[in-house]
Amino acid sequence: MADDVAYPHLPTESPLGAPLDWAWLRGTRAEWGIHPKPSPRGLTMLDIATGTYGDVPDRPPHRSMAPRGADVDDDTADMGYILNRKTDVWADNVVELYEEAVARQWSATRDIPWGELRELPSDLEHAMCQLCTLLTEVEMIAADLPAKWMWRLNHDFIEAKMFLCTQIMDEARHAEVFRKRALANGGGLLLSRSGPTSLLRTIIEAKTYTQASALMHLLGEGFVLDIFRMGELIAPTDVEKRIFRMCMQDEARHVAYGTMHLRYAVEHDPDVAEEIHEALDVGEQVLIDFGTAPDVSTALAVLLAGGTEHVEDKGFPLSLELTKKQLTSYLARCERAGVGRLGRSVIPFDLLGMDVDALQATAKSAP
Amino acid sequence: MSAGIGTVAFFDALADEMNAHPERYAPLGEAEMVVEVVMSAPTGDFRARLAFEGLGCSGVTAVDGAPDADFRLTGPLEAWQAMFDDIVAHGRATGKHTINSLALMGDEIVCLGDDPMGLDKFSRFNQTLQEFLDGARHVAAGAR
Numbered sequence: 001m002a003d004d005v006a007y008p009h010l011p012t013e014s015p016l017g018a019p020l021d022w023a024w025l026r027g028t029r030a031e032w033g034i035h036p037k038p039s040p041r042g043l044t045m046l047d048i049a050t051g052t053y054g055d056v057p058d059r060p061p062h063r064s065m066a067p068r069g070a071d072v073d074d075d076t077a078d079m080g081y082i083l084n085r086k087t088d089v090w091a092d093n094v095v096e097l098y099e100e101a102v103a104r105q106w107s108a109t110r111d112i113p114w115g116e117l118r119e120l121p122s123d124l125e126h127a128m129c130q131l132c133t134l135l136t137e138v139e140m141i142a143a144d145l146p147a148k149w150m151w152r153l154n155h156d157f158i159e160a161k162m163f164l165c166t167q168i169m170d171e172a173r174h175a176e177v178f179r180k181r182a183l184a185n186g187g188g189l190l191l192s193r194s195g196p197t198s199l200l201r202t203i204i205e206a207k208t209y210t211q212a213s214a215l216m217h218l219l220g221e222g223f224v225l226d227i228f229r230m231g232e233l234i235a236p237t238d239v240e241k242r243i244f245r246m247c248m249q250d251e252a253r254h255v256a257y258g259t260m261h262l263r264y265a266v267e268h269d270p271d272v273a274e275e276i277h278e279a280l281d282v283g284e285q286v287l288i289d290f291g292t293a294p295d296v297s298t299a300l301a302v303l304l305a306g307g308t309e310h311v312e313d314k315g316f317p318l319s320l321e322l323t324k325k326q327l328t329s330y331l332a333r334c335e336r337a338g339v340g341r342l343g344r345s346v347i348p349f350d351l352l353g354m355d356v357d358a359l360q361a362t363a364k365s366a367p
Numbered sequence: 368m369s370a371g372i373g374t375v376a377f378f379d380a381l382a383d384e385m386n387a388h389p390e391r392y393a394p395l396g397e398a399e400m401v402v403e404v405v406m407s408a409p410t411g412d413f414r415a416r417l418a419f420e421g422l423g424c425s426g427v428t429a430v431d432g433a434p435d436a437d438f439r440l441t442g443p444l445e446a447w448q449a450m451f452d453d454i455v456a457h458g459r460a461t462g463k464h465t466i467n468s469l470a471l472m473g474d475e476i477v478c479l480g481d482d483p484m485g486l487d488k489f490s491r492f493n494q495t496l497q498e499f500l501d502g503a504r505h506v507a508a509g510a511r
Contacts, residue, residue: 041397041421093484100491104396111394225490233468241465245494248467252490260484325471 028071044099045159058086060156068156081154083209087268089153089160091260097253098159101166106246108177117185117239124236127302129187130295131231132178137192138224139178141200142254143171145216149209163257170250177243195293202286210265210272211279214339217258219283222333223291225251226326227300233322234303255333262337276339284346291323324354331359372451373406373413373444375429377506382417382424384502391498392422398495400488403434405441413444417499419492424499437485440466442476450476451503459501466500467493 006026014020034051036043048054053069060068063084064076083089091097120128146164153161182189203220206212228251232244265272290296297319302308304322305315327347334341342360349356371377385392392398398419406413414430446469453464463472470478470489480486489496 100396100399104398106394106396229467229471229490232465233463233471238459238461242494245465245467245497248490248493252487252493256484256487256491259487322471325473 030069030071041099041103045095045162046099049095056086056090056159057156060084060154062156063154065155068158079151079155081152083149083153083157086157087265087272088209089157089261090264091160091257092264093260094163094257095159097257098163098166101163101170101250101253104249105166105169106173108173108180111246112177112180112243113239114180114184116237118237119186120236121307123302123308124306125185125187126190127299128185128236128240129182130190130299131303132182133189133192134196134296134299135178135224135227136175136182136189138196138200138220139171139174141171141203142216142221143168143175145204145206145212148204149212152209167254167257170254174247174250177247181240181243191295193293193295195290195295199283199286199290202283206279208275210262211275213258213261214276214279214337215283217254218262218333218337219280219287219330221251221254221258222330223287223326225255226322226329230300230304230322230326234300236303259333259337262339266338273339276337277341277344280334280339280341281344281346284341288347320352324352327352327354328359372447373408375415375427378404378415378417378427380506381499381502382427384505385499386423389422392495395495395498397421398492400438400485400492400496401436402496403430403436403439403441404447405439406444406447407442408444419495419499434481436480437482437488438478438480440470440476440478442469446475450500454501454503455507458504460497466497 007022010020010022010025012020031052034048034053036048036050038044039047056068062072062076063078063081064072065079066072066076119125146167150161150164153164155161179189199220203212203215206215225248228244228248232241232248235241235244262276266276297316298311300322301311301315301319303315304318305311327349331341331345342356349359398421400419402417402419404413404415404417416426416428416430416436417424418426418428450460450464450466450469453462454460460466463469466476467490469476478486478489480489
């Protein structure tokens with residue numbers, strides 16, 4: 001740390017006679033000389049989370065944009081933040097996920113082998129375009145929602161804010177890549193119905209950030225992650241396989257953050273669990289309406305069947321099996337987040353032919 | 368190389384292939400994960416731990432103790448052989464032979480794990496893992 005005796009001969013006035021302030025050079029209370037060591041990948045955010053700079057306060061003393069660890073004026077401006085508790089936004093994996101997101105950015109223009117697209121039978125092209133229409137529509141909610149909350153997030157939680165910035169960029173890229181795929185192979189954008197919008201409105205109108213995170217990261221993006229995994233399975237060419245795999249990687253980061261944020265929130269404030277459950281009670285019902293919307297289910301069934309010819313004997317049965325896997329994954333994520341939904345969920349597991357006892361057993365280990 | 372797929376030598380060859388071609392992995396970005404591969408056979412299971420760091424595979428080790436990985440991919444040797452045969456035949460995994468497709472269907476190869484943050488990595492680094500497995504196109508996958 002610099003001290004008052006350093007640099008004793010500095011001028012007190014500028015050449016124009018204005019008073020000068022050398023406090024930044026001597027006598028600040030901020031920690032000095034921590035010398036973080038770069039990891040083999042370079043100097044990461046994890047590497048610099050050392051000394052007091054690595055201390056993330058449970059309740060930050062300021063509500064300004066002052067960087068955490070700086071020597072902050074007491075009368076610094078209040079930015080109007082409302083997410084001022086660490087439990088509001090934090091996740092133990094958020095710094096790691098930020099670095100991962102930065103390292104694994106990709107380009108929908110450059111990193112997809114668009115030149116390898118080949119003409120598909122008309123029914124398959126229509127089904128892929130319908131799926132891409134839906135995904136182009138729903139992906140941007142995961143950009144709009146963090147954008148809605150980020151300016152309300154205390155700046156001491158800068159790593160969480162930075163991670164949400166990467167999520168916004170990821171979702172922009174997803175909207176881009178699915179829009180491009182819909183147009184790139186002789187097809188186009190197809191039907192957009194009211195069902196998805198109902199789901200999106202439910203997410204964007206969540207009353208608290210933690211409820212929003214439950215609806216978006218855990219429920220919405222969790223289901224979309226599984227749609228991406230299914231998309232990779234049924235992709236007619238390697239172009240779509242790569243699109244879905246690349247999107248899957250991004251989406252999994254968002255789900256990982258949300259799951260661990262909810263877990264952190266519940267661990268530190270058990271009362272929050274009921275708040276999350278209430279959001280999921282509503283969200284699950286809306287998601288059922290969304291998931292059973294005919295455009296989504298029929299397009300997926302056609303892709304699963306490899307065309308319309310076997311949609312009944314192959315497409316729909318396989319679709320049902322994958323829906324069960326999707327729900328199993330969702331329940332597992334809820335368990336991990338500390339908000340187990342078995343016994344509370346409004347999803348009709350019995351009607352889907354799912355064994356609730358077996359679900360209880362597998363909920364802790366499904367990917 | 369001619370080692371069967373259920374050997375450390377085979378996965379060492381895949382690791383060498385990855386480490387010799389960082390240019391394939393640089394566009395995907397660094398990956399940090401530890402994967403355990405389990406191939407079951409009547410003569411006994413083969414288990415290997417694969418450690419991925421940065422743009423490479425930093426270690427392949429045989430496993431005989433308790434699982435110690437972010438996630439485990441486990442299935443019968445024949446299912447793994449079919450996957451590698453498809454990669455060799457087509458230059459990369461196709462259709463339902465990609466590792467995501469196999470694990471999603473879960474009929475033969477399943478993805479398991481106890482640590483939620485570790486299990487996530489199967490999806491978070493999936494393209495890297497697929498690229499690694501696709502390296503078998505350069506490594507003769509003659510098992511049996």
